[in-house]
Amino acid sequence: MAHLALQGANRPDEGSLGAPEIFPEEITVEEEIGSGSFGKVYKGRCRQKPVAVKILHRTFDKRTLLAFRREVKIMSKIFHPNICLFMGACLLPEKPCMMVTELLPKGDVESLLHDSKVTLSLFLRMKMARDAALGMNWLHCSNPVFIHRDLKSSNLLVDNNMNVKVCDFGLSQLIPRDHKVKDRQNAKGTPLWMAPEVMMFQEFNEKCDVYSFGIVLWELLTRQEPFSEYTSFEVFKADVCHKQVRPIIPADTPSSLSILISRCWSADPNERPSFEAIIGQLHKVIIDVSIRDEAARDFWTIHFIKREEVHWPEFLEAFCKFTGLPDDSMRERNIKSLHALLEPKKDEGGAEAVSIEQFGRLIDWFGLKKSKSDDGGEDSIFDRMREMVQKTWFHGEITTQEANQKLSTLPAGTFLVRFSSTHNGSYTISSLPQSGGKVKHQRVSYVEGVGYTLNGETKPSLEVMVRDANDLLIPCPGSKYQSLFVEQSTEMMGYE
Numbered sequence: 001m002a003h004l005a006l007q008g009a010n011r012p013d014e015g016s017l018g019a020p021e022i023f024p025e026e027i028t029v030e031e032e033i034g035s036g037s038f039g040k041v042y043k044g045r046c047r048q049k050p051v052a053v054k055i056l057h058r059t060f061d062k063r064t065l066l067a068f069r070r071e072v073k074i075m076s077k078i079f080h081p082n083i084c085l086f087m088g089a090c091l092l093p094e095k096p097c098m099m100v101t102e103l104l105p106k107g108d109v110e111s112l113l114h115d116s117k118v119t120l121s122l123f124l125r126m127k128m129a130r131d132a133a134l135g136m137n138w139l140h141c142s143n144p145v146f147i148h149r150d151l152k153s154s155n156l157l158v159d160n161n162m163n164v165k166v167c168d169f170g171l172s173q174l175i176p177r178d179h180k181v182k183d184r185q186n187a188k189g190t191p192l193w194m195a196p197e198v199m200m201f202q203e204f205n206e207k208c209d210v211y212s213f214g215i216v217l218w219e220l221l222t223r224q225e226p227f228s229e230y231t232s233f234e235v236f237k238a239d240v241c242h243k244q245v246r247p248i249i250p251a252d253t254p255s256s257l258s259i260l261i262s263r264c265w266s267a268d269p270n271e272r273p274s275f276e277a278i279i280g281q282l283h284k285v286i287i288d289v290s291i292r293d294e295a296a297r298d299f300w301t302i303h304f305i306k307r308e309e310v311h312w313p314e315f316l317e318a319f320c321k322f323t324g325l326p327d328d329s330m331r332e333r334n335i336k337s338l339h340a341l342l343e344p345k346k347d348e349g350g351a352e353a354v355s356i357e358q359f360g361r362l363i364d365w366f367g368l369k370k371s372k373s374d375d376g377g378e379d380s381i382f383d384r385m386r387e388m389v390q391k392t393w394f395h396g397e398i399t400t401q402e403a404n405q406k407l408s409t410l411p412a413g414t415f416l417v418r419f420s421s422t423h424n425g426s427y428t429i430s431s432l433p434q435s436g437g438k439v440k441h442q443r444v445s446y447v448e449g450v451g452y453t454l455n456g457e458t459k460p461s462l463e464v465m466v467r468d469a470n471d472l473l474i475p476c477p478g479s480k481y482q483s484l485f486v487e488q489s490t491e492m493m494g495y496e
């Protein structure tokens with residue numbers, strides 16, 4: 001009954017919200033996918049399209065209704081690829097208040113980060129951060145300025161292509177550009193992500209969202225909950241506001257990222273960067289977290305800044321020039337090896353593209369620097385790649401499970417060498433012990449200029465390691481690179 005009274009008294013002039021109207025009969029509600037302070041979110045269908053339907057509690061107070069109406073009003077005015085698409089609302093008196101938005105099937109970033117079964121590389125997590133920053137920049141660039149006021153990882157939603165969109169505008173507010181405002185009563189937002197000036201009821205502007213973004217960046221970096229050590233709100237508030245306590249940034253974080261996080265959550269809002277500046281810095285962070293080798297990083301920055309994927313021909317031309325690949329009889333085989341190891345993915349138009357992540361991993365595995373060859377000369381990265389794919393025992397990027405499947409029915413002493421699926425730059429030797437039993441997986445670390453280390457013993461090449469081992473006897477057949485060399489041996493025969 002309470003909600004009926006409120007609906008009657010507080011819903012004047014629905015048309016002024018300017019939201020496209022959707023009637024309840026047009027919406028089919030399916031399973032629940034989330035809940036919040038206002039009510040629940042369901043997966044549903046509207047006009048044959050899968051959608052998300054946010055339904056207000058059956059009983060709600062005036063504040064909740066105002067927040068819901070504010071959200072509808074704001075969402076019906078913002079359109080950006082990184083902001084959850086508003087599709088319409090039902091605000092009819094006597095009917096449940098509902099808001100229809102696009103469905104983001106992968107749910108929210110917080111749930112994904114804390115699900116240990118979900119693999120999310122740091123590269124992908126930083127791309128997610130940049131998507132969120134792009135959405136936030138759109139809000140902050142509008143005039144008057146939109147302040148979100150509740151930016152946190154659970155208000156970032158993810159689509160099937162892992163694109164991130166900002167949602168939940170229930171606490172958002174508009175302020176004139178270059179102005180500051182103050183909360184008169186309760187501070188709005190979620191305390192763990194709330195800027196100190198907001199918590200202390202001081203004047204604030206859109207930079208309060210940048211503070212929250214700093215906490216989100218830290219969550220994306222660490223996959224942990226912020227401030228989980230606190231049990232008392234008063235102690236937490238005093239520490240954050242007066243002692244400037246912030247979550248600990250892991251020591252091995254690339255400096256471009258740790259500096260960005262620290263600047264975002266500065267105590268002084270003027271020291272926090274704008275989202276425009278954050279986006280620029282995240283382009284750099286994405287390169288830094290994807291490519292560990294400094295020279296390779298410079299290569300990508302000079303040629304492909306702001307791009308995470310480059311078409312194969314463009315990449316090849318730049319990389320061959322950069323490495324000085326000679327135009328000799330090996331050139332074609334070198335390029336074939338590079339292509340096979342990079343495994344460029346086909347984009348929507350069918351063109352092959354090399355990703356920054358894959359490039360970074362390739363450099364970790366093979367190193368850019370020249371190394372000493374067996375004949376006293378020098379081997380380039382191309383020599384190392386070409387020689388590796390020719391080894392019958394080398395199976396490249398296969399998982400532990402795939403290695404188990406390949407080996408399980410073969411005789412003892414059979415082995416293969418593959419890239420480690422968990423440690424960038426390392427290799428794994430999977431073998432069937434001669435003593436019998438299950439497949440054994442041993443990680444070999446590779447340090448450029450030093451060699452390949454297994455059980456404390458370092459060898460100059462994997463070939464030497466395999467040759468010197470007593471129990472690696474029969475190369476496992478079925479390497480995907482073998483077909484590459486069937487053609488090449490024929491070609492070679494042709495040359496001779």
Ligand SMILES: Nc1ncnc2c1ncn2[C@@H]1O[C@H](COP(=O)(O)OP(=O)(O)OP(=O)(O)O)[C@@H](O)[C@H]1O
Binds near residue numbers: 036041170
């Ligand atoms: N469009 C959507 N697609 C998929 N899931 C969604 C969608 N909208 C919301 N959700 C899920 O529902 C949860 C709650 O939604 P939302 O943040 O809008 O609620 P809220 O009550 O405003 O939250 P809070 O109480 O934290 O302010 C989200 O964290 C997300 O898991």
